[in-house]
Amino acid sequence: MRVIGLDIHRSFAEVMFLEDGELIHGGRVELSHGSFSAFVRTLRSDDEAVLEATGNTIAVVRLLEPHVGRVVIANPFQVRAIAHAKIKTDKIDAAVLAQLHASGFLPEVWRADEDTLALRRQVARRNQIVRQRTRLKNQVQSVLHAYLIPRFPGADLFGKKGRGWLSTQPLPADERLAIERRLRELDRLGDDLAVIEKDLARYALQDADCRRLLTVAGINMAVAVGIKSAIGDISRFSTPQKLVSYFGLNPSVRQSGLGPAHHGRITKQGRAHARAMLVEAAWAASKAPGPLRAFFLRIRARRGHQIAAVATARKMAVLCWHLMSKQEDYAWTRPALHARKMRELELKAGFPSQKGGNKKGKAYDYNFRHVREQERRFTEQAEMAYECFVKGWQPKGPELRPMSKRTGATKERAS
Numbered sequence: 001m002r003v004i005g006l007d008i009h010r011s012f013a014e015v016m017f018l019e020d021g022e023l024i025h026g027g028r029v030e031l032s033h034g035s036f037s038a039f040v041r042t043l044r045s046d047d048e049a050v051l052e053a054t055g056n057t058i059a060v061v062r063l064l065e066p067h068v069g070r071v072v073i074a075n076p077f078q079v080r081a082i083a084h085a086k087i088k089t090d091k092i093d094a095a096v097l098a099q100l101h102a103s104g105f106l107p108e109v110w111r112a113d114e115d116t117l118a119l120r121r122q123v124a125r126r127n128q129i130v131r132q133r134t135r136l137k138n139q140v141q142s143v144l145h146a147y148l149i150p151r152f153p154g155a156d157l158f159g160k161k162g163r164g165w166l167s168t169q170p171l172p173a174d175e176r177l178a179i180e181r182r183l184r185e186l187d188r189l190g191d192d193l194a195v196i197e198k199d200l201a202r203y204a205l206q207d208a209d210c211r212r213l214l215t216v217a218g219i220n221m222a223v224a225v226g227i228k229s230a231i232g233d234i235s236r237f238s239t240p241q242k243l244v245s246y247f248g249l250n251p252s253v254r255q256s257g258l259g260p261a262h263h264g265r266i267t268k269q270g271r272a273h274a275r276a277m278l279v280e281a282a283w284a285a286s287k288a289p290g291p292l293r294a295f296f297l298r299i300r301a302r303r304g305h306q307i308a309a310v311a312t313a314r315k316m317a318v319l320c321w322h323l324m325s326k327q328e329d330y331a332w333t334r335p336a337l338h339a340r341k342m343r344e345l346e347l348k349a350g351f352p353s354q355k356g357g358n359k360k361g362k363a364y365d366y367n368f369r370h371v372r373e374q375e376r377r378f379t380e381q382a383e384m385a386y387e388c389f390v391k392g393w394q395p396k397g398p399e400l401r402p403m404s405k406r407t408g409a410t411k412e413r414a415s
Contacts, residue, residue, distance in 0.1 A: 002044065005098030006051040007090045008060060014090035018098035025091060031056065040067045050097040052076040053109055058117065077269065078107035112232050119203065119229040122196055127273060129193045136182045143175050158186060200225045201349035212323045214341055215333035216316065217292060218285030221345055223277045227320055230274035240321035246270045247278065249314040266310060282312035289379040290332050291386040292316065298390060332382045334375040336366040
């Protein structure tokens with residue numbers, strides 16, 4: 001059996017063969033469909049190919065799989081940490097991949113199935129469009145700021161009333177034309193966003209995990225689908241701590257010898273987009289009554305807003321693991337609010353509206369004030385129960401050690 005190390009670049013791949021402990025340089029192969037297909041046809045059926053995860057890895061893997069026994073995708077960050085070298089070339093990188101795999105020390109990554117890859121691409125496209133729309137809106141706001149124009153008194157500057165207000169502002173002709181161009185681009189991106197969100201809404205309605213995630217306060221369609229696309233198969237995470245680490249929400253730890261462990265900022269390793277979505281959901285959950293808001297307020301009183309939001313995002317990652325692993329809905333969900341969220345999801349997916357009809361579903365109950373207040377009181381009771389449960393807890397840390405251990409004072413002086 002041979003191990004083939006491939007150092008993948010934009011237009012070529014460096015190849016190293018490892019057979020019977022001897023490294024053989026295989027040269028460079030052009031990463032075009034014809035050239036690389038001709039190369040893979042020369043490989044053996046019992047070969048094992050190794051390459052790092054890059055932007056074009058999946059296309060290379062698809063060409064390799066029919067001709068070799070196994071294809072392994074390595075984690076580039078962990079490979080760099082294990083095999084850091086002063087002298088670095090493409091040949092050395094390819095050889096390191098082959099040697100690490102042959103010795104059993106290669107950090108392998110999970111390969112998503114085709115449906116998960118397609119969902120990730122859709123989520124990435126939506127995220128890109130949202131960023132572009134935000135950039136255009138900020139450019140319009142900067143023009144108004146430059147000419148000392150006050151803020152729009154309404155709610156939406158880019159709605160019908162806001163655009164009418166924009167057309168009456170005293171701006172130079174070139175700036176007015178620039179704003180009109182940005183508004184046209186904003187409308188075009190809005191149409192593309194509506195098409196993508198329609199596909200994502202249809203997926204969320206059909207997927208059981210997404211429906212369960214929507215029962216949690218603060219999680220909407222974008223967050224639920226983003227988390228699902230990042231996780232894929234929840235069974236690959238045996239514990240919630242591994243899922244937290246996958247999102248990069250676990251704190252970094254440094255400890256050596258007999259000294260104490262020092263905990264720092266979160267590692268931020270893993271799926272950055274899913275981590276950002278969880279933090280966004282944590283901010284929304286901090287404003288809705290329930291145990292998550294009680295947890296946010298408890299951390300905020302000690303560490304501040306930002307750390308409390310990240311800690312709540314970590315708590316929500318653990319909650320997502322339990323919901324998806326145990327196939328259960330959130331215990332403190334608000335039924336009418338959840339039905340309202342699901343109905344909005346159906347309308348976004350293209351389902352027909354029911355205006356003017358006699359049939360009114362559960363989502364209609366959310367329009368009644370007494371229903372909203374009843375559900376709010378239910379979640380407030382859960383929030384109070386959590387506060388009572390953790391009331392006697394004392395945070396651990398160096399700042400809470402006994403005075404005698406911190407300063408060397410005797411027990412009498414410390415007391």
